Amino acid sequence: xxxxxxxxxxxxxxxxxxxxGNGHPYSWxxxxxxxxxxxxxxxxxxxxxxxxxxxxxxxxxxxxGAKVTHVWTDxxxxxESVAKVALIPNVARRAEDVIGQVDAVLVATxxxxxxxxxxxxxxxxxxxxxxxxxxxxxxxxxxxxxxxVAEGKPLISSSAMRFAKEFVPYHRATHxxxxxxxxxxxxxxxxxAYGIHALETVYPITGPGYVSVQNIGDTASNVVHLRHRDGIxxxxxxxxxxxxxxxxxxxxxxxxxxxxxxxxxxxxxxxxLVGFVxxxxxxxxxxxxxxxxxxxxxxxxxxxxxxxxGRKVFxxxxx
Numbered sequence: 001x002x003x004x005x006x007x008x009x010x011x012x013x014x015x016x017x018x019x020x021g022n023g024h025p026y027s028w029x030x031x032x033x034x035x036x037x038x039x040x041x042x043x044x045x046x047x048x049x050x051x052x053x054x055x056x057x058x059x060x061x062x063x064x065g066a067k068v069t070h071v072w073t074d075x076x077x078x079x080e081s082v083a084k085v086a087l088i089p090n091v092a093r094r095a096e097d098v099i100g101q102v103d104a105v106l107v108a109t110x111x112x113x114x115x116x117x118x119x120x121x122x123x124x125x126x127x128x129x130x131x132x133x134x135x136x137x138x139x140x141x142x143x144x145x146x147x148x149v150a151e152g153k154p155l156i157s158s159s160a161m162r163f164a165k166e167f168v169p170y171h172r173a174t175h176x177x178x179x180x181x182x183x184x185x186x187x188x189x190x191x192x193a194y195g196i197h198a199l200e201t202v203y204p205i206t207g208p209g210y211v212s213v214q215n216i217g218d219t220a221s222n223v224v225h226l227r228h229r230d231g232i233x234x235x236x237x238x239x240x241x242x243x244x245x246x247x248x249x250x251x252x253x254x255x256x257x258x259x260x261x262x263x264x265x266x267x268x269x270x271x272x273l274v275g276f277v278x279x280x281x282x283x284x285x286x287x288x289x290x291x292x293x294x295x296x297x298x299x300x301x302x303x304x305x306x307x308x309x310g311r312k313v314f315x316x317x318x319x
Contacts, residue, residue, distance in 0.1 A: 003126050004154050004283035006103055011066040011280055014098035015082065017109040017118055018073040021189075023049050024108040024132060025073060029086035031270050034062025040085040052266045063270070066277045070098045096121045104128040104280055110193045112137035112299070116144050119155065128154035130276045134196040134299050135292060139318065142296050149289050156279055158287045159200035161247065163271035166260050170251065171204040177253030180206065183234045186245030191215070191222040191238045191302055198236045199298050201249060201262070206232055208294055213301035214312040224302050 013032060015025045023046030030036045030053055044050050072092040073079040079091045092098050095118075098105060105127055107118045112134040122129050135157035136142050148155060161167070174180055183206060187198040209229040217223035217237075226234040239245070247262025262268075275286035294315070301313040 004128060004280060006128075006280045008103070009065060011104060011277065012069040012102040013066060014070040014072065014092070014095075014102040014105040015068050015088070016072050016095050016098070016105055016107050018075070018078045018082070019109045019111055022108070022110050022132075024110075025071065025078070025082045026085055027053065027266075027269060028106065028108060028273060029068040029071065029082060029088055031061065031266075031273055032063050032066055032068045033086050033088070035087055036061075036085055037087065040081070044081075044085055048265075056266055060270075063274055063277055066280075070102055072098065099125050099127065102127070104130070104276075106130045106132070106276070108132050110134070112192065113141065116141045123148055123153050123155060126153070128280055129156075131155060131157040133157060133159040133200070134193065135296055137192050137296075137299055137303060139300060142293065142300065142318075145296075146293060154279075154283075156276065156285045156287065157292055158272060158275070159197050160265075160268040160272040161197045161201040161262065162204055162287065163275065164201070164247070164262050164268040165264055165271075166247075166262050167201055167205065167249065170260070172207055174205060174251055174253060176256060177251060177258070178255030179230070180232045180251060180253045182250065182252040182257075183232060184250035185234075185236050186242060186248045187236070187238045188243045188246050189238065189240060190219070191224070191299075191306070195222065195224070195236065195238050195299055195302055196295060197247070198238055199295055201247065202234055202236075203291065203295055205249075205251065206230070206234065208291060210234075210294060210298060210315055212312050212314045213298055213305055214310060215302045215306040216310040217306065219306070222302065222306060224305075226298065 027049045070090040071079050071088045072095045083091050105122050183202050185198045211227045215224045221239040224236040249260040297318045305313045
């Protein structure tokens, strides 16, 4: 049974987990709590987070009615650091220790193959869970999450790119371009962790209905062609060191075309987290499960295609 909606005035949240290269516990906790220790932030091991956080006017920080009150990370030293930076009062010894102490949890790690087991204690306890992207990266775990959703377990997952202000105006609103024929998007890092950023950038623009996925690249540079039922060819390149290509999108239709570039990380994260709080308050997910499921199928198909020498994988195979 779902415990939503949460009607209490102040929602208590736990920030759980940290893996190498992902500083979300720092940034997300600051965004929720509305403040930070500047000296501690200057020592944050993620300078990009420090840079965009300090640029925000103080009045923009904070999400009313929700606070991160507990933190746990895989390395206890990280939890102490996050707590100091983001003014979190409680550091948990084990992730499960927050059960009974908070109203919802965020699994703030981006290794999809770990997420079933990281989320399981809280799912089974009926605690609402937000799971960082990607939700999962293999068929078995997607089946587990699908089962939990069918049982009414309160869980959601998304990429912040869905909420980016640079792209939102084009969500199902590209009529001036004519019917879309090409969508291109570039992204850095790995397909497993960041392919979902690219996919969830374009998915709200094209809408659902993907037919096939073909990855002709390799683990360092994934070059992925996706075919949409509306006659759209989507080409995604996720290359490990292509930082200069992070979030560049090309839209081309039968009448016109344009190019967009992602720039405001803070705004995207904040809108994503506001969406989680709204979900806790209303029980209505910001992203329908059917969309999250199809997106995970695209991630999985991209991995399977690459591992099978670039074979075209049809989404019907993953049903």
